[in-house]
Amino acid sequence: xxxxxxxxxxxxxxxxxxxxxxxxxxxxxxxxxxxxxxxxxxxxxxxxxxxxxxxxxxxxxxxxxxxxxxxxxxxxxxxxxxxxxxxxxxxxxxxxxxxxxxxxxxxxxxxxxxxxxxxxxxxxxxxxxxxxxxxxxxxxxxxxxxxxxxxxxxxxxxxxxxxxxxxxx
Numbered sequence: 707x708x709x710x711x712x713x714x715x716x717x718x719x720x721x722x723x724x725x726x727x728x729x730x731x732x733x734x735x736x737x738x739x740x741x742x743x744x745x746x747x748x749x750x751x752x753x754x755x756x757x758x759x760x761x762x763x764x765x766x767x768x769x770x771x772x773x774x775x776x777x778x779x780x781x782x783x784x785x786x787x788x789x790x791x792x793x794x795x796x797x798x799x800x801x802x803x804x805x806x807x808x809x810x811x812x813x814x815x816x817x818x819x820x821x822x823x824x825x826x827x828x829x830x831x832x833x834x835x836x837x838x839x840x841x842x843x844x845x846x847x848x849x850x851x852x853x854x855x856x857x858x859x860x861x862x863x864x865x866x867x868x869x870x871x872x873x874x875x
Contacts, residue, residue: 757807776799777800814831
């Protein structure tokens with residue numbers, strides 16, 4: 707994440723603040739206006755990218771399961787360290803993705819307090835996120851149905867085998 711340095715005390719401050727969190731002096735300067743506009747554009751793109759990743763993740767049973775497995779693998783002491791250093795670098799976990807979505811949305815929401823155009827972006831992003839959450843719920847229901855179908859098929863197969871064995875086959 708980018709930070710803005712205070713010209714008075716040199717402390718690093720979040721991009722969304724206009725006064726230094728440490729000394730209270732104003733950190734907005736003329737040269738920062740264009741930079742802030744560029745950073746805001748980057749933040750909008752980042753938010754859209756993280757929401758798109760979340761949408762893709764929750765729309766497929768295998769991808770959703772893999773993303774949640776990444777969370778559980780990274781939390782184990784030994785395997786998590788090995789995983790992070792090998793195949794885990796370019797993968798996105800469920801919690802990481804959702805955390806980045808909320809982080810970007812929260813920053814945009816704070817910055818949108820003075821901009822109706824930015825509030826529209828935030829509103830659209832929130833709608834996409836809610837739609838993705840509904841899709842996640844549907845995907846989880848499909849997972850349960852697949853598991854129940856497999857268990858039912860296994861039970862029927864065992865019953866068929868027992869029936870055939872009772873007939874002497």
